[in-house]
Amino acid sequence: MDFETDDFDGVANVAVGVNENRNTKYAVKWALQKFIPEGINLIKLLYVRPRLTLAQSQMRDDILDAHRRDVEWKTNMMLFPFKQMCSDKQVDVETRIIEADDIPSAISQGVINLGINKLVIGSSSRSALAKKFKADKSKSTRIMEAVPNFCTVFVASKGKLSYVRHSTSYCGEENMQDDRSSTSISSSCRLSQDSSAYSEATDTDSSSNINNLYASNLHNQRNQALRSMNQKFIDTNSRPNSNANTYSGSSYHSARLSLGSEEDNVGFNSTGVEIQRGIPRDTGHRNIQSNYRQFKNSNNASASVDLTISSAPEHPADANFELERMKLELRHLQGLYEKAQSETVDASKKVDELSILREEDSVKLEKLYLSEMKVQELVKEENKARETAEKEADFVKKCTKKEVLDRKNMEDCAVREAEEKHRIQRVLVSCEQQQYKIFDWEEIISATSSFSSNLLIGSGAYGKVYKGKMHHTNVAIKVLESNEVQTKQFQRELETLGRIRHPHLLLLVGACPDHGCLVYEYMENGNLSDRLKCKNDTEPLKWFHRYRIAWEIASALFFLHNTKPEAIIHRDLKPANILLDRNFVGKIGDVGLSTLLPTDPSMSNMHRNTSPVGTFFYIDPEYQRTGVISPKSDIYSLGMVILQLLTSKSPRGLAYTMETAIDDGDLDVILDSKAGEWPVDETQKLAQLALSCLELTSKDRPDLQTQILPLLENLKKVADAAQDGLIHSATNIPPNHFICPILQEVMHEPCVASDGYTYDRKAIETWLSINDKSPLTNLQLPNKNLIPNHSLLSAIKDWNPAI
Structure with a gap:
């Protein structure tokens, strides 16, 4: 959770917790209805989304970037309706996206960082919320417990308020303020009682402290003097034969000393004497000074003393006693005032001196600050000049390095092209038992009608594939792009298909090395991917064809993995690279990405470090992660192909879907119903075999020779x-192209004559022995050469093995 903390100055700061639940819409709607009338024009949306898991963080960079873009797009799409609602109400909105796993803790931290004092969250229903409060803790409950107490939490359900958790911190602060206020008031009352007759707080702190100190000492000394004088007064009145000098409670009520304005009263009930004294708070020590002048100018300091006695004492000694007591108190007051005044003057002088020093220091600091700013500006200018010089030097170095690298790359490319050209030539020349033909470029152009778009049957990153006819035989001509990668693929296909033959590997008829063209046998039923999708309204494959194709692909892989002197790993096995002839016989093609492994009988697990290549969803995860290739990498691709043979579905998430269907007993639901009535037991075995091939680690995958092929051979027998x-149940009428035009019977050895038509060898040889014209067109034949039609012969034998 990395975002800046907003300042909170006491103004209502409203936020709404949002998520994918539809209750969020009601919460936002309620917040707008609630807070817009209160003058709130900004609402913050808090959204917590989970962090990346460990498996996701270990994905490739491009996949991880795509995943993050997808998450950002989903987040923006989820937040858009809420932003639109606020925009319709003319309310500003801010979105804060927090990545965390614990939603309550994340929202609590967001509330603290953003200074939110009003939070609105959504809930399913009010009744459900009440049940959740009593039972287990729901998400709303955990959020309310996690949110700090200074924030008020509103729970809205379907546009109505369901629950409110009021904040407690503000109430506590008010109570503390009240306590502090009462304490301050009581303290100020006591301070007023102690020092109101002598001093008050002045404009400076030193004068206030001195006056408060002397006022407290004065109060204590006066109380001690009064207590001692009152005790003497009581002792005098209590002596024997002093009835005439005794004051009664009714005859002597009070004696009051007035020193200024009316304020606080201090009573002495033990002697019946009450003294009223006070100085207003705003007068300070000036009132003390004026009262002192009144005392000084009066005769015997009695001019300012207003002694009021409701019943005058009958004995003159009592009046003298009271007068002496007042004189003693006045002398104390005069001495303390003079001392306080002298120290106040000293404190004022010190304050003035400190003020002067502070002003001088301020001037010095300002000069230092200006000097520092000038130095910083000089340093910045020097840094800019240095950075500019460094950038120019780096640019010159980069340009020099780039020129050197470009020149070196051009030289390396020229050398590689020359070496590859020589290598291709050596491969073509050194192949003693060459099993393919070298075609001229003119033959390629003639066969494809100058690469007519009508003959284009496929295209991709590798190049384009055209249908053509060479020597009266249909072929597929692949024209590769002229780049380094395609040149390597062309060379690898020549090296691989040029020296090996297998019934279920695509047959390489010939090549045109000068222009990067490969000529293959033509496969009438296209690739397996298009056939499973029933493109161009083609008839869907039956289940027994799919069983047989799985066995044919596995047998071809076993052949590749056991070639000598080096094993061949295909690395790009997928339905698009499996081609079907007219009888739906499967053959593996496109071996341009294959790689060679050294075969060593002492090593059971062959492997090699190489750069991961292939098609996503079919590439081995272990190979993709580590770059280590082995025959088990093709086993993983075979497992995905088998699952697609069973379901005709996309490979995305297919393994998980199949595993779930098997565990739930719903295998018949996920199977391709267009394939016919699947045998239950055999199909379940095949599905489990495919899932075992898709194990994440290669050591957990089954062995091709000992585990996969035996099971597929048994399933092939069931399919056959x-x-x-x-076949026996259907009509046994042969197709028309199986019939010889001369004999009108099924051909046993079909051959193509120079007129372009196919005849039985014995029939056409007998015809040519006595005629020079075509049996069908009655035109003169260019020659009497015959070319065996192996494709037609294979189709006839598939139709009737007895021939």
Whole structure:
């Protein structure tokens, strides 16, 4: 949670906790209805989203960036309706997105950092909220417990207020303020009682402290003097034979000393004497000075003394006693005042001196600050000049390095191109048992009608594929792009397909090395991916064809993994690279990304470090993570292909869907219903085999020779039996292209004559022995050469193995 803390100055700061739940809409709506009339024109939206998991953080950078962009897009789409609601109400809105796993703690920290004092959250219903308060703690309950007490929490349900948790911190502060106020008042009362007759707080702190100190000492000394004089007075009145000098409670009520204005009263009930004294708070020590002058100018300091006795004492000794007591008190007051005045003057002088020193220090600090600013500006200018010089030097260095690297790269590219050209030539020349033909560029152009768009049957990152006809035989011509990567793929396909043959590997007919063209046998039913999707309204594959195709692909992989002297790893096995002929026989093609592994009988697990290549969803996760390739990498791709044969679905999440269906007993629901009636037990075994091939670690995947092929061979037998039964049940009429035009019978050895038509060898040879014209067109034949039609012969044998 990295965001700046907002200042909180006591103004209502409103936030709404939002999430994907629809109750958030009601919470925002209630907040707008509640706080807009109160003058709130800014609402903050708090959204907590989970952090990246450990598995997500270990993904590739491009996948992780795509995932983050997807999360940001979903977040913006989720927040857009709430922003629109605020915009419609002409209320400003701020969004704060917090990444955390604990939502209550994250919202609590956001409330503290943003200074939120009013938080609105949504709940499912008021009744449900009440139940959750009594039972387990819901998300709303945990949020309210986590949010600090200074924030008021409003819980809204379906546009209505369900619950309010009031804040407690402000009430506590008011009570503290009240306590402080009462304490201050009581302290000020006591201070007034102690020092009102002598001094008050002046404008400076030193004068106030001195006056308060002397006022307290004066009060204590006066109380001690009065207590001692009153005790003497009582002792005098209590002596025997002094009845005439005794004051009664009714005859002597009070004696009051007035020193200024009316304020505080101090009573002495033990002697019946009450003294009223006071000085206003705003007069300070000036009132003390004026009272002192009144005492000094009066005769015997009695001019300012207003002694009021409701019943005059009958004995003159009592009056003299009271007068002496007042004189003693006046002398105390005079001495303390003179001392306080002298020290107040000294304190004022010290304050003035300190003020002068402070002004001088301020001037010095200002000069130092200006000097520092000048030095900083000089330093900045020097730094800018240095940075400019460094940038120019770096730019010159980079330009020099770039020129050197460009020159070196050009030289390296020229060397690599020359070496690869020589290597291709060596491969073509050194191949003693060359099993493919070298075509001229003119033959390629003629076969494709100058690369007509009508003959284009496929295109991709590798290049384009055209349908063509060479020597009266349909072929597929792949034209690779002229770049370094495609040149390497062209070379690898020549090296791989040029020296190996297998019934279920795509047959390489020939090549045109000068222009990067490869000529393959033509596969009438296209690739397996398009066939599973039933593109161009093609008939869906039956389940027995899919069983057989799985076995054919596994047998081709076993052949590649056991080639000598080096094993071949395909690395890009997927339905788009599995081609089907007219009888739906599967063959693996596009071996341009294959790699070679050294075969060592002593090593059971062959591996090699290489850069990960392939197609996402089919590439081995262990290979993608570590770059270590092994035959088990192709096993992972085979497992995904088998799952698609069973379901005809996209590979995204297919393994999890299949595993869930098997655990729930719903395998028949996920199978492709267009394939016919699947056998239950065999299909479940095949699905479990595919899932075992998709294990994340290669050591947990089954072995191709000992575990995968035996099971697929048994399933192939089941498929062959079902297909034979279907063939025998159908009509046994051969297709028209199986019939020889001369004999009108199924051909046993079809051959193509120079007129472009296919005949049975014996029939056409007998015809050519006595005729030079075509049996069908009756035109002169250019020659009498015959070319075997192996594709047609294979189709006839598939239709009737007895031929």
